[in-house]
Amino acid sequence: MKVVCVCAFGLGSSLILRMNVEEVLKKLGVKNVNVEVVDIGQARGTRPDLIVSSHSFCEKLADMGVPMIEVINYVDKNFLEEEIKQILKLQ
């Protein structure tokens, strides 16, 4: 499974998201997941199973048809955990 975290430059907020997503996935015992970091320009070039980003970037990428997690607080791991649990159950 491939998770992609998106932000404007791909090295600030998206990196924080990647760290937190990886922590949550580890806690939930999810294996075989690759979490990547990209900027908005490169996001379309990836083929993710899940996109994690803020509302404005999620909106831009909505037509990719990929499940998304819209983040408001970048350090709220409980929120991430709940969202990931929901999405994985659907898969």
Add this chain to the structure above:
Amino acid sequence: MNLILNILSSLISQAAVLVALMSCIGLVAQKASFEKVMTGTLKTFLGFLIMGQGAGIITGMLEPLNEIMMEAFNIQGVIPVNEAISAIASENYGTQMALIAFFGLILNMVLARITKLKYIFLSGHHTIFMAALCAVMLSTFGIPDIMIIIIGTGIVGLLSIITPAISMPFMRKITGGDTIAMGHWATTCYVISGLIGSVVGGDPKTTSTEDMKFPKWVSFFQEPVLLMGIGVFVVSMVSCAFAGPQFVSQYAGDTNMAVWAFIQGFIFSAGVTVILTGVRMILAELVPAFKGISDKIVPDAIPALDCPSVFTFAPNAVLVGFFAYTIGQLIAFGLFIPLGMTVIVPTLLHSFFMGGTAAIFGNATGGRRGAFIGALAAGILNNFLCSWLYPVFGSLGFIGTTFADTDFSIIGLLLYYIGKMFGLS
């Protein structure tokens, strides 16, 4: 034996190797697998080299542009882009930069542990930029390298806990809690904007920017690399028009002037994209390692994050800030020539990041009026600081670009004047 020593000292003197070693240490400290340590270390090494190559692209296209601007207006126009100036600095000051950044991060952890200011500065790219600033400025003092690294480390370490701390009163209002601090070195102008909001703004609860409605097309402004390309194209185009086709043809050859200017604009974007790729590779290893270690040393620390971490709390304010900050930049632009100061070219990238954040601070204390006036003031203040600092860098051979964010300019200026006071620079 001599051959081994020669190889070792050649390697260590390469900043890329130093940075890779830091990743290696960080990964080993986190007990990563051998394969992960190898790939992480090599990726960091590669990232640093890529960053340097990107710097080459930028310097390459800025040279002709500067000549054309000189011919057109007889002034030096400067486009402040942190990534560009830091990548260029890494060519000659790379070793000091790498060491200051590394020890600065360690000092951050130590200070967070032993003082009440428990913040961990997680915007690695800003740590790198501040290290670049310190390396360059302190090198002009003529002091030994070890002193440069010690003082630079002190500056980076202290700023890493102080700037998030001063942002907290506003961050609490913005995020509604203590979970995030501001880890972005334009904090001075954000705080000023917040203060302006509390003085001249309206009631933040009833006149918030978030109650406003905006049309959809404004979201185009969220592609910063494209914005840069268009911005540099406009600057090139105007300069070419005034310099005249004859003069421009020495650089453009047979290519039409306008087409050439357009290409130059996007070569700039290309250079920045390359630099970002490099920095991203470096940070992808360093920041998680740093966080992993600091989580153990200072478990109750508040993370200081990059400015977009507050965009989600007040997205409309970002747009208000974008426009207000741009107006501020244009006002400053109009004042530079009559005042005989270095002309800072209005850069839309800053309008988005710094203007947006300043507006969020201003909105938190003073609603939409606070957001607008705060961001506008930030635009004027920031560009004046850039303009003030530029001659120092220009005289060191850094032509055409400089540091963009407020705190870099302030520290740069402070170091310059302290150096002069002690007769060092």
